[in-house]
Amino acid sequence: MTGMTEIQMFILAILPIYVAAFILYTFRALRGPSISDMVLAIDAMSYDLAAFLVILAIYFKQPILIPVAIALALWIYSLDIYVSKYLEGKELGE
């Protein structure tokens, strides 16, 4: 098969929108006024990154990227739970 398929061309057209969204999420994650804003931005960005990885797996035709997305989603949930337990334990200070 020569050249790209239609699916690959479609994904290549979609990719800049995802990259722009990731850059905007990174702005909020870097300059968030509080810990919660940073964690929330990283949270949303990483769930989108899991979807992005699956789309990249279709683009590159590499099935090995799928378990990476599952592990990423589970670890980001654990980040949420750890941070919220730490905040509720009144040990953060100012």
Place this chain on the structure above:
Amino acid sequence: MTLLDIVLIVIGEIMIGIGALADLIAAIGMNRFPNFYLRLHAATIGTIWGAFLPLVGAAFVAAGCKCLGEYRWFMAGGALITAFIILILGPAGSHALARGTHRSGIVPVEPKVVDHLEEDESMPTSQETREIGEEEGGSP
């Protein structure tokens, strides 16, 4: 390529496109909202519309595209499982983070119209009220 494959691929591409647009909208809202509790709204849009929907669309595309080889059902199933995990764990994580933030009080609720949760937390519970009443009644 049968008709069913073409239908699956077109539906999946539409879902991936909607997911990309919702992702961009959520990222803009994450930068424009003035408050942490309002940014939760943008985060929910980015989680459900921006991650769950394109994952289901990617599962459809992987199921309909024979160009992916013999691993396409593995890719479709893995994408569906990731979508289900995100559908369950995304709102749960956001809720836990909002609860911890509001209870610890590190983010002030402003601009604020009314905050019933803060009033409920500042009021003593019914058991504490009963204990206070017993102490006042017991002392002459």
